[in-house]
Amino acid sequence: MITRLTGTIQSYAWGSRTVIPELLGVPPTGEPQAELWFGAHPLAPSLADGRPLNTLVAQDPEMMVGSASVAAFGPRLPYLVKIVAADQPLSLQAHPSREQAEAGYEREQAAGVPRDAPNRTYRDGWPKPEVLCALQPTEALYGFREPHESYALFEQLGVTAAVDLVADLDDGRLAITDRLSRVFGRLLRLAGGDRRIVDDVVEAATALASSPAGTAPHGRAGARTAGTEFPAALRVFATTATELSAYYPGDPGILAALLMNRITLQRFDAIFLPSRNLHAYLRGGGVEIMANSDNVMRGGLTPKFVNVDELLDVLDFTPGFPGLITPELEVPGIWHYPTPAPEFALWRLDVADEPIELPGADTGRILLVTDGSVACSDSVELTLGRGECAFATATEKVTITGSGTVFVGAPGI
Secondary structure, eight states, X not given: OEEEEXXXXXXXXXXXXXXXXXXXXXXXXXXXXXXXXXXXXXXXXXXXXXXXXXXXXXXXXXXXXXXXHHHHHOSXXXXXXXXXXXSSOOOEEEOOOHHHHHHHHHHHHHTTOOTTOTTOSOSSSOOOOEEEEESSOEXXXXXXXXXXXXHHHHHXXXXXXXXXXXXXXXXXXXXXXXXXXXXXXXXHTOOGGGGHHHHHHHHHHHHHHTSOTTOOOOOTTTOSOTTSOOOHHHHHHHHHHXXXXXXXXXXXXXXXXXXXXXXXXXXXXXXXXXXXXXXXXXXXXXXXXXXXXXXXXXXXXXXXXXXXXXXXXXXXXXXXXXXXXXXXXXXXXXXXXXXXXXXXXXXXXXXXXXXXXXXSTTSXXXXXXXXXXXXXXXXXXXXXETTOEXXXXXXXXXXXXXXXXXXXXXXXX
């Protein structure tokens, strides 16, 4: 069986007002629409011909998602597919490992915190590794920079009070992860008069980011780089501070974000975000696939609930950036984005002249068309246009014809 899916729109404040309506071919509502969910998460299940997908999976899990998936993950769809559309920066955030999620969920259940409460941190007992495949140029913060590099950038920016705050980054007596955890926690917990340091950093960064390339301007608060040449990395560092301040003025998360790597994704570039990885999208978006979870620990840059202590407990402070996922051409027209996550697998189909057999055989698959129009044939034929989605059960072999781009999610087992 292949069935059309109707997704659920999440109207978070950082969302675009145009991207998802344009994808769906409907008029904008005027409200920000940040995410479009396709899947069976109990808090926002998609509808399959008018019936909740999680209900259908529970009624016949082996037919819907496949026996191997049921053996590995139980009678549920183990992944969630989203369209993400960001017009402004998201929160500094991370997602728990499986062990952390199970313990946190049981703890909040025992405390009687409603699953949909604003101050709920663990909404389910699952981890949330994820992949983002960009559909447009996308800026993101991802993981921690090497601590000595971040310290050098703060030094070059020249705000003395900020350099003092991050001095542990350059302390060779401390383990690298200890340097980052100490400084990151200290920055997020800035309070009272110490928060003026955020404004001083932003002022110096704004002056630097707007100066002619190759020179650093004179600034307040003891700028040490006045009149000297500065590297491109420092300009990116300063630009990040000014951009975040435009949306979250005075937020200590601005300083904490300056410890992170910044990357730019082009169309069809993809990154894997493992559990416990700190990240934040700045603008752009694309197709996300993740374990079927809504667990988010936030540390700042958001009007949503922030839990610094829980974020610090969850985070992996190992610095580095593993880079982009290199897609593998399995057969003509089928690109696989490999990851170590067992809960999901992601493919991109470039459908043109020849029919393509849907990958992920013997598992429940979600098909999302992002361009063009395709026909999906099993025992019946279903035509999907741009922005439309379908679910193919584990028992069906599906052939795709037409012309367009189709993303396919499936269990990763």
